[in-house]
Amino acid sequence: AQKITQTQPGMFVQEKEAVTLDCTYDTSDPSYGLFWYKQPSSGEMIFLIYQGSYDQQNATEGRYSLNFQKARKSANLVISASQLGDSAMYFCAMREFNTGGFKTIFGAGTRLFVKA
Amino acid sequence: EAGVTQFPSHSVIEKGQTVTLRCDPISGHDNLYWYRRVMGKEIKFLLHFVKESKQDESGMPNNRFLAERTGGTYSTLKVQPAELEDSGVYFCASSQGRLANYGYTFGSGTRLTVV
Numbered sequence: 203a204q205k206i207t208q209t210q211p212g213m214f215v216q217e218k219e220a221v222t223l224d225c226t227y228d229t230s231d232p233s234y235g236l237f238w239y240k241q242p243s244s245g246e247m248i249f250l251i252y253q254g255s256y257d258q259q260n261a262t263e264g265r266y267s268l269n270f271q272k273a274r275k276s277a278n279l280v281i282s283a284s285q286l287g288d289s290a291m292y293f294c295a296m297r298e299f300n301t302g303g304f305k306t307i308f309g310a311g312t313r314l315f316v317k318a
Numbered sequence: 319e320a321g322v323t324q325f326p327s328h329s330v331i332e333k334g335q336t337v338t339l340r341c342d343p344i345s346g347h348d349n350l351y352w353y354r355r356v357m358g359k360e361i362k363f364l365l366h367f368v369k370e371s372k373q374d375e376s377g378m379p380n381n382r383f384l385a386e387r388t389g390g391t392y393s394t395l396k397v398q399p400a401e402l403e404d405s406g407v408y409f410c411a412s413s414q415g416r417l418a419n420y421g422y423t424f425g426s427g428t429r430l431t432v433v
Contacts, residue, residue, distance in 0.1 A: 206360070237421055239422075239424070245327075245427050246425065246426040246427075247411070247424035247427075248424075249424075303366070303373065304349060304351070304373065304374070305363045305366065305374060305376075306351075306422065307360075307363070308353075308362070310358070311360070
């Protein structure tokens with residue numbers, strides 16, 4: 203069974219608007235971390251944001267925020283005030299700390315297109 | 319600080335040939351990971367080194383893949399003999415320490431095409 207599901211293969215957003223990239227996950231480990239990475243056309247993977255399963259508040263990093271809904275097992279990435287440079291592939295990922303060691307599991311990604 | 323460096327950036331080889339991918343992690347990062355993304359699919363874990371030791375190699379697809387990290391610095395991933403299904407982008411990443419919220423620092427990947 204897939205552990206990380208990203209149901210949006212592609213998304214369009216108008217510049218300066220906010221966009222939500224969906225991510226759901228599946229785990230029985232009570233201790234886990236959720237990550238989002240960005241992959242621009244240059245190819246490198248850039249770590250954006252982290253949310254721990256025991257964190258009470260949603261993580262925020264600048265224009266990125268993670269909408270963590272634990273009961274629903276979702277960890278959506280919200281990008282506010284989209285910029286043209288946000289056009290990239292975005293990957294949701296999870297690490298299971300009790301059972302998964304340092305292994306990180308990735309979703310299939312969502313390609314975001316920001317329109318001028 | 320220099321990032322994670324991977325070489326080559328692209329490689330096109332014929333089925334049956336051998337290819338060696340190299341990864342130079344960030345200096346001082348004990349943890350080094352190899353991942354692979356086959357076109358359009360999720361990025362899959364291959365293995366994890368802590369210094370020169372293989373901590374977890376559960377993701378290695380078969381014995382045609384051999385990873386090494388002699389001296390705990392750079393790592394190589396050799397595919398011998400290469401098959402068509404080995405085509406994809408191979409990512410290397412490194413991280414420091416055991417803190418849970420450390421995201422990886424990834425390299426730009428090696429795009430391998432087996433024809």
